[in-house]
Amino acid sequence: MKKYPLAKPDIQDSDILAVTQVLKTQHLSRGPVVRQFEEEFCRVVQCQFASATSSGTAGLIMALQALNVKAGDEVITVSFTVPATVNSILSIGATPIMVDIDKETLGMCPMALKAAITDKTKAIIVVHAFGKAAKIEELIKIAHSNNIKVIEDACEAIGNTLHNKPLGSYADIGVFAFYPNKQITSGEGGMLVTNNRDYYDAFELLKNHGRSMNGDLYDQISFGWNFRLSDINAALGLSQLKRLKNIIEKRQNIAKKYQVLLADNSSICCPIFNVEEIDSAWFVYVVRLKEHDRDEVMNELNKQQIQCGRYFAPVHLQPFYRLKYPNLSLINTEKIASQCLALPFYLQLSDQDIDFICHNLLKTNI
Numbered sequence: 001m002k003k004y005p006l007a008k009p010d011i012q013d014s015d016i017l018a019v020t021q022v023l024k025t026q027h028l029s030r031g032p033v034v035r036q037f038e039e040e041f042c043r044v045v046q047c048q049f050a051s052a053t054s055s056g057t058a059g060l061i062m063a064l065q066a067l068n069v070k071a072g073d074e075v076i077t078v079s080f081t082v083p084a085t086v087n088s089i090l091s092i093g094a095t096p097i098m099v100d101i102d103k104e105t106l107g108m109c110p111m112a113l114k115a116a117i118t119d120k121t122k123a124i125i126v127v128h129a130f131g132k133a134a135k136i137e138e139l140i141k142i143a144h145s146n147n148i149k150v151i152e153d154a155c156e157a158i159g160n161t162l163h164n165k166p167l168g169s170y171a172d173i174g175v176f177a178f179y180p181n182k183q184i185t186s187g188e189g190g191m192l193v194t195n196n197r198d199y200y201d202a203f204e205l206l207k208n209h210g211r212s213m214n215g216d217l218y219d220q221i222s223f224g225w226n227f228r229l230s231d232i233n234a235a236l237g238l239s240q241l242k243r244l245k246n247i248i249e250k251r252q253n254i255a256k257k258y259q260v261l262l263a264d265n266s267s268i269c270c271p272i273f274n275v276e277e278i279d280s281a282w283f284v285y286v287v288r289l290k291e292h293d294r295d296e297v298m299n300e301l302n303k304q305q306i307q308c309g310r311y312f313a314p315v316h317l318q319p320f321y322r323l324k325y326p327n328l329s330l331i332n333t334e335k336i337a338s339q340c341l342a343l344p345f346y347l348q349l350s351d352q353d354i355d356f357i358c359h360n361l362l363k364t365n366i
């Protein structure tokens with residue numbers, strides 16, 4: 001029986017060649033390819049500075065550190081995200097404040113942000129859920145007028161724009177990720193983008209043990225980690241980034257096919273993007289089931305080897321966070337999350353595959 005995973009990377013011969021070329025050099029890490037990846041990324045995201053790192057999570061942690069967020073500070077974010085977003089705040093000893101999303105964008109609700117701001121709020125992390133633009137301009141306005149910095153978790157949004165401006169380029173710092181389920185992959189990896197030279201300098205130090213060149217020698221001048229990306233990973237990321245336009249087109253076509261097959265069913269809500277986002281880079285294809293039990297549908301599809309995902313399982317309902325926030329209730333987040341079903345989504349899906357998946361989804365009598 002054919003298996004349909006939720007996601008699958010698209011690895012071409014050109015990717016393999018790019019990686020093996022690095023393996024034949026002396027520079028497996030801290031070589032020239034990381035720099036090339038960063039330069040190309042600056043072009044794509046239209047930012048002045050880009051700093052490659054070992055994961056999206058490492059990027060979020062360094063972003064908070066560069067903004068000087070400290071123990072005792074509060075960082076406002078959402079629960080409708082992957083745990084990494086919230087974990088990054090805990091990693092540096094700050095307190096995550098999770099607020100609700102708005103129903104339309106599935107991103108942070110501006111009213112909820114306003115209500116959550118205190119004297120301790122130092123930064124906010126805005127997530128573009130499924131690559132769908134949050135109300136980023138409005139959120140930045142609210143934050144900046146309160147002297148609060150903004151990090152854009154654009155880990156699902158590479159290639160997406162809002163008003164012709166790339167997501168990830170709006171905030172003080174943008175963070176991207178290249179795990180194999182993302183639109184492009186470097187195996188593991190991430191990228192920080194900013195137009196602020198000081199933040200960029202901080203990233204370069206923070207990811208390399210806080211060390212800086214002093215003449216021919218290194219001095220450690222700040223705190224730091226090893227959050228570097230290797231040139232092997234960077235080669236894969238760069239090779240994929242060069243094909244981004246083509247990858248996005250293919251993802252759009254797959255999304256359109258799903259849309260056509262599912263649009264007529266009144267109990268399924270297809271993903272809706274704003275007019276500006278119609279050319280989305282589609283991180284995942286998530287439908288919302290109106291009335292019936294999502295988990296039951298998921299079990300039925302799993303029996304047909306069609307893997308589905310609960311995107312997102314709200315972070316505040318995870319056992320680890322439930323202990324810390326036993327009474328936190330986020331109405332939109334909880335309702336929408338309980339309806340969301342991510343369908344298999346990758347470039348190798350044929351028309352027949354999509355037919356088969358939709359046929360089985362519709363057969364569950366939703």
Ligand SMILES: *Cc1c(COP(=O)(O)O)cnc(C)c1O
Nearest residue numbers: 055056057082084155156177179
């Ligand atoms: C993937 C992802 C991350 C984390 O990326 P990693 O590279 O896995 O650390 C963070 N936030 C969101 C919204 C993501 O989808």
